[in-house]
Amino acid sequence: MNRATNVFFMGKGGVGKSTSSALFSVFLAQKGFQVLIVSLDPAHNQSDIFERDLSDKPIQIAPNLSAIEIDQEFWIRQYLKDIHNQINRTYSYLTAFNLEKYFSVIKYSPGLEEYALILAFEKIKKNFSQCDYLIFDMPPTALGLKFFSLPSLSLIWIEHLLALRKEIIKKRDLITNIKLIKKEIERDKVLNKINDLRNQYQDLKDTFEDRKQTQINLVLNPDKLSYAESIRIVKALQEININLYRTINNKMKLDSSVEDINEVFAGIPRTNFPHSETPLIGIHNLQKFVKANGDQLEKQLSISSPNPI
């Protein structure tokens, strides 16, 4: 089975995540790879960069290159619906809760955005596995980090829930004085659901930790605030066992000093993108920049051409 490589562009607000992901996508498509660029940032800048109306259905931008912007509200609704259905199935005695009636308020609940992004990511990964590259333009740091931490964090909770549920089953056994045979324990709906969740999050965690499947590019600019936040991002990712794939020093000027940052990120591959005087908007300007900086973009690739079919 073909499995697309997931390439993420992370970094502080405004450093050039959307622009760098667009440039990299144009470059890969020109090389002959099948590329889908996906905006996971609810602020959606890819429409402006490519000067096209994008939606949750892929739209072709250039040969081998299509683009999607995910509809965050749709995925929040989807996530809440899944929970709602699950509660109804498991606890059928509970009175029905009218999700739609409260959706306009619930959608702003803290913590929903990262679940929405994870659901969207899983769906895209599944539906577009025939691509060579899935390029993800990420939201700024806070939400980006929540997205990557969600699987690890959920797994901690899930382990506790599993232990608790097993304890409950044992107690039920004692109280009813009926020996539950192994089969009945296996049939426990709640336990099964928790196990399904464990598999789902373990799969995501494995995907994010595997450099063959996931490449995380950290975009930064030659300035102190961007450096400071980049260091925090790297540390936060390391804590959840995810390593950076590459740093991209973007908007570099002739007099930009990068020694401090190169020291901090020593050992991590690096790409330099110059500050462009021409706005990096529209496919022609992007292609021009790609042509002029081909050597830098080439550095981002570990393989140089797609496998012949």
Ligand SMILES: Nc1ncnc2c1ncn2[C@@H]1O[C@H](COP(=O)(O)OP(=O)(O)OP(=O)(O)O)[C@@H](O)[C@H]1O
């Ligand atoms: N190499 C570059 N040279 C000149 N301008 C650039 C370069 N890279 C990005 N820009 C400009 O910087 C601004 C911010 O870029 P971009 O939107 O790509 O950043 P971002 O990190 O995605 O921002 P956000 O955090 O808001 O999503 C834009 O006006 C973009 O055109």
Ligand SMILES: [Mg+2]
């Ligand atoms: Mg952006």
